[in-house]
Amino acid sequence: MTDVQTRIGEMVNGSDVLLFMKGTPMFPQCGFSSRAIAILQHLNVPFDSVDVLQDQDVRQGIKAFSDWPTIPQLYVKGEFVGGSDIMMEMYESGELKELLADKGVATAA
Numbered sequence: 474m475t476d477v478q479t480r481i482g483e484m485v486n487g488s489d490v491l492l493f494m495k496g497t498p499m500f501p502q503c504g505f506s507s508r509a510i511a512i513l514q515h516l517n518v519p520f521d522s523v524d525v526l527q528d529q530d531v532r533q534g535i536k537a538f539s540d541w542p543t544i545p546q547l548y549v550k551g552e553f554v555g556g557s558d559i560m561m562e563m564y565e566s567g568e569l570k571e572l573l574a575d576k577g578v579a580t581a582a
Contacts (some may be wrong), residue, residue: 516569
């Protein structure tokens with residue numbers, strides 16, 4: 474495993490809910506990241522984020538880590554959930570809230 478893959482693995486495993494995104498929750502830098510933040514905030518889920526625009530190694534490395542070509546990417550308890558479109562589908566169907574509850578992540582929604 475490369476150094477960046479090790480770093481990403483530590484980030485993923487160090488947070489119950491982690492979103493790799495472009496920008497920050499206060500200032501998302503793309504519409505997909507903005508939508509992902511809105512979903513998590515609507516569910517009132519505490520989460521951490523990583524701004525991939527600040528580290529090109531992480532920006533490219535996360536794509537290899539998950540074998541998923543796009544950002545944002547959501548991880549819950551170390552498990553890759555998906556990108557913005559999958560998050561939206563899961564949110565609308567209630568699956569995302571159910572997944573969070575099954576993993577022991579408290580939501581207020």
